[in-house]
Amino acid sequence: MQMLASALLAAAMAAHAVVASPIQARSPYAVKETHFAPREWTKLDRANGRKLVQLQIGLKQGNMDGLLEHLSEVSDPDHARYGAHLSADEVDDMVRPAKETCDQVEDWLREAGVGDVSYNTAKDWITVHLPIDFVEKLLDTEYHNYKHEDGSIVSRTTHWSLPRHLHEHIDVIQPTTSFFRGAANAATYVKTLDKVHDEVASLSFANGQYEPSDVSKVCNVSSVTPECFQTLYKTKGYKTRASDKNSVGFTNYLEEVPIRPDTELFLKKYRPEAVSSAKTFKTYSINGGPLNDGPLTPQELEDDKSHEANLDVQAIAGISWKTPIVSYSTGGRPPFIPDLTVVENDSEPYLVWVNWLLQQRSIPKIISTSYGEPEQTVPRSYAERVCKQFAAVGARGTTMFFSSGDRGLGGTDKCYTNDGKNTYKFLPAFPASCPYVTTVGATKNFEPEESAYRAGRNLSDGYHDLYSSGSGFSDYFKQPTWQKDAVPHYVKSIGDLYKGLYNPRGRGYPDLAAQGLYFAYFWNGTEGTISGTSASTPLTAGIFALVNDALIASGKPTLGYLNPWLYKKGYKGLTDITIGFSYGCNVQGFPVTKGWDPITGFGTPIFPELVKLAGGHIGY
Secondary structure (H helix, E strand, O other): HHHHHHHHHHHHHHHHHHOOOOOOOOOOEEEEEOOOOOOOEEEEEOOOOEEEEEEEEEEOOHHHHHHHHHHHHOOOOOOOOOOOEEEEEEEHHHOOOHHHHHHHHHHHHHOOOOOOOOEEOOEEEEEEEHHHHHHHHHOOOOOEEEEEEEOOEEEEOOEEEEEEOOOEEEEEEOOOOOOOOEEOOOOOEEHHHHHHHHHOOOOOOOOOOOOOHHHEEEHHOOOOHHHHHHHHHOOOOOOOOOOOHHOOEEEEEOOOOOOHHHHHHHHHHHHHHHHHHHHHOEEEEEEOOHHHHHHHOHHHHHOOOHHHHHOOOOHHHHOOOOOOOEEEEEEEOOOOOOOOOOOOOOOHHHHHHHHHOOOOOOOOOEEEEEEEEHHHHHHHHHHHHHHOOOOHHHHHOOOEEEEEEOOOOOOOOOOEEEEEEOEEEOOOOEEEOOOEEEEEEEOEEEOEEEEEEEEEEEOOOOEEEOOOOOEEEEEEEEEHHHOHHHHHHHHOOOOOOOOOOOOOHHHHHHOEEOOOOOOEEOOOOOOEEEOOOHHHHHHHHHHHHHHHHHHHHHOOOOOOOOHHHHHHHHHHHOOOOOOOOEOOOEEEEOOOOOOOEOOOOOOOOHHHHHHHHHOOOOOH
């Protein structure tokens, strides 16, 4: 370890030494991007210039327009090429930058004194490890430390520049202006079962129901279990037939990692035939993400870790058996790491993960992500580029589910713009707002279901724990063509309600929903409950993994990028939710209505109908 530390220190000193070399720009520098620090962050002193960062440079991609056209064709159920997904090599070939772009950027880096650079397989991303003071000269900027209201500290800038001739060759460089945090969308962490009863008084079955239904016999509003989900969404009795050709994955950030002994306890109680999957699901560490095959470590216990990761794996395993499960734990987040010999591990986690994923030759057909943040905390260039990376994943035949968030329209007392004007408005979330992912909202209650909501309370630490299924319209991404009927119809139906507080021409979300309140789960050997779109999203991923299983067994392609099919045909296989509101931003919010709405999308899954609409056979 001492030799490794010495080597790293030598590398840091060598990188620092090149700062004295003047950067020979072939054209004058001009600002490439400016992005305000969000209200939750406080600017502190200058960042330590000797600290190493992992700088990621996104080059202008080659035929991205062609890739998006291909994606549109293979995802349209009425197109002749529907289901003809690309291979990893074919995607790389389409997005690979022009030789001129690579040459220009390499020349700039070399003349600046940057030695070795690392490319991904498509050569559209460059990664270099450099001291902050060198990056400041390279990008003509200054980094400061910024402190989030939760105590986290990161080193960021609010603007950066490039030589003018490189503006057309570089889309994005991070970490620079991004202030997002990748927070998990779990509105209620662990509660022992005896503590939830006082919170469920408003949860019930429909009034006037006297004869017990199959759902009412197995669904308990205070602790919702896999048997309830199987019955409610009609997967009960289905036997997987293509497990050797199928898989479902989920992502972990913020040092989260699924705990196998807890998963085993959960499955022993609620899905005993699936208990072996607690030991067999695959785990991958990306960018230093943690791995753990045993119980929670003392440090994980102290940090209260792995509620989210445990929820994800248990929600998926409880519904999708025997589909293989894959877990990805990606490093990259606050807090500040003061060791100057270590590359600061606060790089952009979505970007790190998706770029790693795209370099793998084989990836799951369904991937669930339960993380997000306000769209305005993410620089537009970053959001657009990462969204395109998600499109590349979709082109390979993988459906990406993201949670819609748990603060409705934007939380309580938080809904102000990040443009220096502090204008009151609703706050859409990212990556939920990306049109190339399928966004999942949350419901509660049974027969009928309604949008998930729990009134907030002011807690002792000043936090207001409103829980309302995430809802919104993007300010970054325009309304995609597959929403041209559903979303304008909804916007017209509400008239001038909240006019000016949202973008009616933006990508609306979510696209569909599932249960998201009081999931039974285990953490640290104890059963409790947990809520949020963090719950509804892996549950939905598990259900659609079974849809893919039926399709593969029927000789059909997997669903892949889901939204064009969902809005044209698949919505008929969902139960329309018509009760509830979006809440948040100190208002009641958008109403849930018949048809698509920006709280529950088109509704919740009906497994047999989805399989039938996709062209598969159940095969009970």
